Each structure stands twice: as structure tokens, then as C-alpha cells.
Amino acid sequence: MIDLHAHVLYGIDDGPRTVHDTLGVIRQAASDGTRSIVAVAHANDGHFNVIPEQYERAFEIACREIASAGLNVQLIPAMEVRLGPQLAEGYRQGRFLAMGGTGYFCVELPPNDFPAYTLDTLFELSLEGLRILLIHPERNRGLRRRPELMERLLNMEILGVASGGSLLGQFGPEVQAATWQLIEGGLIQAVATDGHSIAKRPLRLSAYEPVLSRRYGDPVAESMLQGVPSHVLAGRPVELIPHPRIGWRRFFGAR
């Protein structure tokens, strides 16, 4: 499996604190069958401001540690960039890093509102030749209150990736319901762990497989945990197809 979004670099944001924490979460991911992890760090979320030099250093150190521990997990560099009005300019000036060589750019919306400049900013970023990967859109309150915004994001061909915890209700029933809505609408096409530590937000992608396949069927679960993430890593566009919930008929008929 491919984890499109996890905090595994130590000492730069709210992810692992020490090298042991990092190796711990990587081991957890590896034993769960994850082979590639997009190793994000908060670039500008107000609590953590990571600059590219800092990020690259932490990334290199982590890769070296993983290699010397003999773990077979590949890290892909990326920053998790909090939405602000000047993102495209910041990108041009080299303040933010896109996801490895994929051309994807991870944007996180602020938790509480959907600012008026959101769509314009995302468009400006895409004019830089980037594809937008919207990180846990289900956790944005603005999007939950105004479902018509999903339609506008879909029209702009913006891809969303949900946090696994949202599927299990870790952020409350409202976020959980929004996750289903956004999957069924087509905005969310992939699920990542958004892992931070072994215990609190673990890097176990397989934990989300049963709930996805129960609700949407095995092929959709496979596509959200493996198919779409591998498309993203290959830098290819992802089609935003709606995933309807499987009805009761199949539920009973299949067992």
C-alpha cells in the first residue's frame, strides 16, 4: 500500500519527536504492508513553520536512518501547506515544496472556514503547473456547511485525500458523515493515515480497508488505498468518479 500523507520526520512538527519515534512509525507501516510514504511536514500552519532547508535536512536524516535500520520503506518528500492568499507566490519563491517529482502539491484548508480566496488561490497554484492534492477536506467546516463548494472543487478537477481517522469517527460524527458525502460525490478518491505516532494516529492503512469495502465494495477500497495513490506518485491525473454506497441487496446477497 501507499500512504499519501503521514508525519514521519522527527523534530520538525507535531509528528515523531526522536529518531526512535520515527523508526517506530516506519516499522509499524512496514509491518502493515505499506511500501511508500509521502512524508509531509507542516510548512506554515501557524504552529509549525518549516522552511525547505530544514525540511530537506530532516528528510535526508530520516531516509538514512530507515536505510541503516534495514527497513524497506520508501519516503517521498512533500510539504503540507496551509491555505493562504499568497501560496502561488510562495511556491514561485521556493518557500514550499511540491510532492517529490510528481507535480502534486499538498494543500490543507484551515479547519474552521473556507476563505473567499480559496478557489482563486488553488487556481493560481495550478497555473504553476501543479496538480492540487487537498488534504483531509472532510475536516474543513466551511465545506461541511456549504456542500455546493464540493461541486466547485470538482469542476476545477481538484483531488481530495481523506484521513483514515475521519472514516472511523475519530474526529466526530459530523466529520465522518462529511467523509462519506465527499467520497460519494467524487472529491475524495484516496485515504491516507495522516499518521503522527504509533498510538494516537497510527500508520496502519489496512485498518481502513474493511470499512471502505463494506460501504463501497472491494474494488473501490483497493483503488482508494493503492490504485489512486500509485497514480498520484506517478504524477498522473486522477478521474473524480463518484463512488455510490453499496445497497443492502448486495450486503445480504453476497454473504
Add this chain to the structure above:
Amino acid sequence: MSPEMSQLMDPKLVVLTAPRSVAAEQYRALRTNLEFMSVSGALARIMVTSGTPGTGKSLTASNLAIALAQAGKNTLLVDADLRRPMVHHLFGNANLSGLTTALTRPDEWEKYVQRGPVGGLSVLTSGPIPPNPSELLSSPIMMDLLGQFSRNYDIVIIDTSPVVSFTDAVALSQGVDGVILVVRAGHTSRKGDLKGKERLTQVHARFLGVVLNDIAMQDGAYSYY
């Protein structure tokens, strides 16, 4: 046409993929008709639209552009359907930049034009989709850009969104020499098609005619050759 190109290209681009088919011949007939019409006034920029969605207008625009390029015209195909861009899917092109990029950086628009699968055909895909397509398409920059296209190309084919649902095509019709309306047999309603035509004639667009798409062929009628 390079082998990898033909793999990515949609087989429905019949003028290239099945040049001897009846359908390809019809696209060439459309080209001939346009050449005759341009006698009574230059047709350097032609817009292709429809009343309602799903008529195959992108396909018509693309096949027509290929046919024109094959006839030796230096042709530019522009995907100005920012609601549901299709041209890059049909040609298998990347779409990380295109018309919208050109609109925001008009001085370097030529950088965003891609080479088409036949000599003489250039393609400007839609580019990233903006949150406000109609404002962008009805801006003075767009009108200016249309003029610049014509300085570099003999003929410009512009694929637009359907005219009844969106105002984009109506605005664009002011910057072109003629409009073709695509209707689809057994799919579009007469009411929708007429409404589309009405929208365009209201703003005094030069209405060139209608392309009837997807007609069920009768046996024998065309089988002589």
C-alpha cells in the same frame, strides 16, 4: 503520426484513425462547405458549440481541425470549454497548461500551444480550470488573444461549452467569424437546439449552420465505394 501518439489518441478522431470511413468523409465534406462559405467573407475563426451537453461538439471540432490541417491550412484548435474540457482527452495531450495559462500570461501564449498529431495542426488545450470561466472568457484579454491567434494561423477552431447552460460561448461568439452548432440525432431536443441558435442570433453571431451528429446509417446508402 508516431506510434505512441496513436496509442494515446481517441479512436473517434476518425479523420486520422479511419480516414476512409464514411464519418471521416463527412468531416472532410464539412471542411469543403466551410471553404465555399468563406468566399463571402473571411472565416479565420470558427466556433463550435451546441445547445445542450453531450452532442459531440469537441469531437466535431477536433475532426474538423484535423481535416483542415490535412488540407494544408495552418490550423489551431483551441479548447475553450472550461466547463468540461475534452480536447486533451481526445488527443491524449497533457493539460497542465493551456488556454487559461495563456490568458493569465498573454505575452507568452505561444509557449502553451502543443503540436498536434498531423503537420499543420496545433492544439491549445484548456489548461487548469478556473473558478470563474465566464469572466475569464469574456475578458478583453481573450478577445485580444483571439486576434493574436489569427496572426499566427490560417484558421482557428474554437471548442466551447454548450450555449444554453452557460454564457461562455455567447460571449466568445463576439470574437469569431462564424458559429457552427452541433446537434445529435436522438439525443438533443429540438427545443434545446433552437434555444441555442436563438441565443447566438440574439447577439448577432454569424450562424454558419448545423452539424447533425450520430445519425443511424441506412444500409446501402453509402456503401458504393
